[in-house]
Amino acid sequence: MIKKSVYIVAILLLASCQYFGLEKKKNTDEKPIASVHNSYLYKKDIADLIPENTTKRDSVLLVKSIIYSWAKQQLFRKKAEENLTQKNSTRYTRLVQDYKQGLLVNGYKERLVKQQLDTVVFEEEITKYYDLNHQNFRLNEELIKIKYLHVGNDILDKKGIIKLFTSKKYADLIALEDQGINFKGFNLNDSTWVKVEDVLLKNPKFKEILSRKLLKKTKFIQKEDSLGLYLVAVKDVLKRNDIAPLNYITPTIRQMILHKRKLELIREIEKTLINDAIQNKNFKEY
Numbered sequence: 111m112i113k114k115s116v117y118i119v120a121i122l123l124l125a126s127c128q129y130f131g132l133e134k135k136k137n138t139d140e141k142p143i144a145s146v147h148n149s150y151l152y153k154k155d156i157a158d159l160i161p162e163n164t165t166k167r168d169s170v171l172l173v174k175s176i177i178y179s180w181a182k183q184q185l186f187r188k189k190a191e192e193n194l195t196q197k198n199s200t201r202y203t204r205l206v207q208d209y210k211q212g213l214l215v216n217g218y219k220e221r222l223v224k225q226q227l228d229t230v231v232f233e234e235e236i237t238k239y240y241d242l243n244h245q246n247f248r249l250n251e252e253l254i255k256i257k258y259l260h261v262g263n264d265i266l267d268k269k270g271i272i273k274l275f276t277s278k279k280y281a282d283l284i285a286l287e288d289q290g291i292n293f294k295g296f297n298l299n300d301s302t303w304v305k306v307e308d309v310l311l312k313n314p315k316f317k318e319i320l321s322r323k324l325l326k327k328t329k330f331i332q333k334e335d336s337l338g339l340y341l342v343a344v345k346d347v348l349k350r351n352d353i354a355p356l357n358y359i360t361p362t363i364r365q366m367i368l369h370k371r372k373l374e375l376i377r378e379i380e381k382t383l384i385n386d387a388i389q390n391k392n393f394k395e396y
Contacts, residue, residue, distance in 0.1 A: 144177045146184035151177065222379055223372055231364045239363050240356050247354040247362075251307060252325060255345040257300040259286075260313065261293050262338040275341045276330055294338060300345040303358040315340065325349070 142150040156176050160169055194202070240247070259275055261268070274286040287298055295313055297304075306325065310317050315337060331342040348355065387393035 143173075144181060146181050147188055149184050151180050219376055219379070223375055226379075227368070227372055227375055229368060231367050235367060236360055236363050237356065239367060240359065244353055244356075247359050248351050249348060249354050250350060251305050252350060253303045253348040253355070253358065254306055254309065254325070255300045255303055255347075256309060257298055257343045257345070258296060258309070258313070258316075259293060259298070259341040260295040260315075260338060263336075265292065265339065268339060271339075272332070272341060275343075300343065303348070303355055316342075 140152055140154070142152050143156075144151040156173065159176060160172060164172065191199075257275075259271070261271060265271060271286070271289075274282045277283070283298060290296060297309075315335070325347055326344065327347055328342075328344045331340075331344075333340040333342075384393065
């Protein structure tokens, strides 16, 4: 399966290269490994597509796959060129030129942005942005602050585990965490918002015995079945369409602030570019 994936990736890489569609003249210093009409493929063209430490057998198979993909692309290109009308040919040429120009311009902009963009976002900025726009941050899933524990039936001191779990003392929480290696599943940090869906995915049994109660605040739930003991405490709940809490939405806000900065920086770069061109008389309107 891994080898097959490597082949597919290499072929996709080649398909994206400029080998497809470039006319190559015969090179007297190097013998081509394949040719289609007046296009030639050389070893150096595919050297970077062969992963390191590839066995000789796998390398031969990979090269053969690449050659056939290259040949098919060249043959289709030739047929397309023969069957294109002059109008369509001109349109495709223009599209290719526009695409190439767009790649160059966007690549240059991204490079400038990477060099100049201030990526430091202070907590005060995030809080201010949240205060001004919090009504726009509505949840599309349920969130809970939850503490849970699942231990097997072979646990020796169930009463002791329950006592530590229900305790509000920090020392008892640490003592419980120290026994984590003996638990089938647990989360003892109830200060962080998590998706109910994620809790249920990690603990399928919760769907059967606790799912309804997970959406209600409760100090303590205790259930037992053939797989062991379940202890759950739901500290807080947020339903769908409730306003998302700041600490949950912080990463999203940070990205939104950076995106806004990026757009402003690009506009400033474009403005400077135009002004410089006008000042240097490289840009004129007629």
